[in-house]
Amino acid sequence: MLLSNQNILSTKELTKQDIEQILDTADSFKEISTRVIKKVPTLRGKTIINLFFEPSTRTRTSFEIAGKRLSADVINISGSSSSTTKGESLIDTARNLEAMNPDILVVRHKYSGAPALLSKFVDSPIINAGDGSHEHPSQALLDLLTIRSQKGELEGLKVAIVGDIRHSRVARSNIQAMQTMGIKVCVVGPPPLIPVEFKYLGVEVSHNLREAIKDVDVVMVLRIQLERQKQGLLSSLREYSNYFCLTQESLDKARNDILIIHPGPVNRGIEISLDVMESKHSLILNQVTNGVAIRMALFYLLLGEKNANPN
């Protein structure tokens, strides 16, 4: 084990050193994905189980490809096909899987804390691939990798995160990881989507998009869900877009070299306009590419020194 923790449950548990090591390792893995034969034998004979209790295409595929490029055997179990629908508890499912000796469990779950719960009952390392509104650490790490690739340094940057902060595990993971790396964070959105407690997490809070992104290096746009309207948190998507959609217009006061990222999936025209999404500022597809490298790095670092040669 090369990291300070045997699980990746939260970015809060990652030290600056951990994060730097993950990003450096990911950088060195990026090249593998550009080869003609995109496979190295590093994790041959290792078994990775993707345990996804919530629908996901991008994240699950990314973890799967990452495992396969390192020659691990990757098994996908989704919520609908697993025994939890037959009333088997989460813990029983995980214990049964563990009895088959996997080397890593990658867990996505709709409830906050589910991966933390599992970690108390299984010995295999667990990677949290998104739990409720809590955290999504590998997303934050790939965001940092994407930013670092462009900016060279993370320390001293300013980032604005725009959207449904209340429900966003991406926001929580990023806020903590970014603060660890010396990045200043501002969260932007209508007050019902930003709990008042966020100000105690050391972030700036703004309800004015144009002002908030005036001097930031990066703006991260989050997906907005129609469901929030039913919960009384939004008046309408139309009005939300009027105030918070990232458009060319809203960028008029922003820096020329501003970077735009989005964890996906994108609602075009609602939280971000099509032209902005496809502009030179947008790194949305770089994020996806970097996601594979980050997850390769996590697998490699969690499975430890036994595989000292990354190639």
Place this chain on the structure above:
Amino acid sequence: MQTLIKDGHVIDPANKIDGSFDILINNGKIEAVLPKGKSSIGKIKDVKIIDAKDCVVAPGFCDMHVHFREPGHEYKETIETGSASAAAGGFSTVAVMPNTFPVNDNRSVTELIFSQAKKTSLVNIFPIGAITNGLKGETLSDMGELKESGCIGYSDDGKPVMNSELMRRALEYSRMFDLPCIQHSEILDLTLGGCMNEGIVSTELGLKGMPVEAEDIMVFRDICLLRKTGGRLHVAHISSGGAVDLVRQAKAKGLPVTCEVAPHHFTLTEEACRNYDTNAKMSPPLRTHKDIEMIKEGLRDGTIDIIATDHAPHDLADKQVEFDNACFGIVGLETALPLTFKLIDEKVITLQKAIDLLTQQPCRIFNLDKGTLGVGKDADIVVFNPNTKYIIDPQNFKSRSKNSPYKGWKVRGKVIHTFVAGNSVYSAPNI
């Protein structure tokens, strides 16, 4: 056969006794409370001696808020196992909440509880009847029938009575029977989907919070109703500092309101939920340091009338799950005394006052002829050693369930004997 509890320090707030006395029990009743050394044992034939040296002897504790799960959820607790838990905690009398299956909203369920209690209970069981049928918050229960069958109060505990009109009528109607309406104060619109206090910790953990305002608003609403309705309002398990203030103001105006606090609400904060420990999941939720300080102030100045545990046993299967899906509540009876000692150690209240909150005061609110060592009264007695230190281990609980966030806590105050109607129902091991 008579029993003499000898050489103990007797504290009986109901009779203003605080000193060295021996207590003679005969035929299940208190025969005499004698100054130390004045009991001439020689003259009494066939007497069993209980040595209470270094111990406090007090009326058996009375917990007006427990969930014994019978009928319906016996895998969590039964009247038998719950009563054993009570006895081990020094409680000789408990009031059981009606959120069983079926709900205790009619005579047949009340009678079933009494008949099971007669067969299996070690302690005195008093049922609390529902305010609304099926706890559905739609129609009033037959409060008269419930009282005639032996219920000592009304509550939809676990749920609030949300409908203001219905709560108004419940307070009015209950006046005819002079029993308190016990409210679980929570505005449900504000707590929908919530599983812990709303605050910094819930924000960090990504869990839906239950704001403190949900409790304050309901307490305020009920107090507002009370001015017109009369009746008696008893606020269950107060957890919000703001709600303590509201009760204080209402009392100052002479309104008939009382309230209780559970030990977890003066010993733990929302911080206990970190790491998603479902044993720290309760309703109302664990709040903040500020709330605890205000609760302590309420205990100091008498705003808070009694300590009640909200004993809520849950099987591992209901707790060893995702935080959102876990049941609310903890085993309370067997940790109440040592946790109350925390208040004494912090000089919030005296030992005498603590015993008052656990004996005389609950019996005053619920019209029970208990909580006293008066001559001729039932010999319900607890003997505890205030200075015995130990570490809480839920595996030793007598309760069928072991859900407690206090595992590993170093505490003092150990129950040595509990008597109900003169019979020993609990003795600490190795005594």
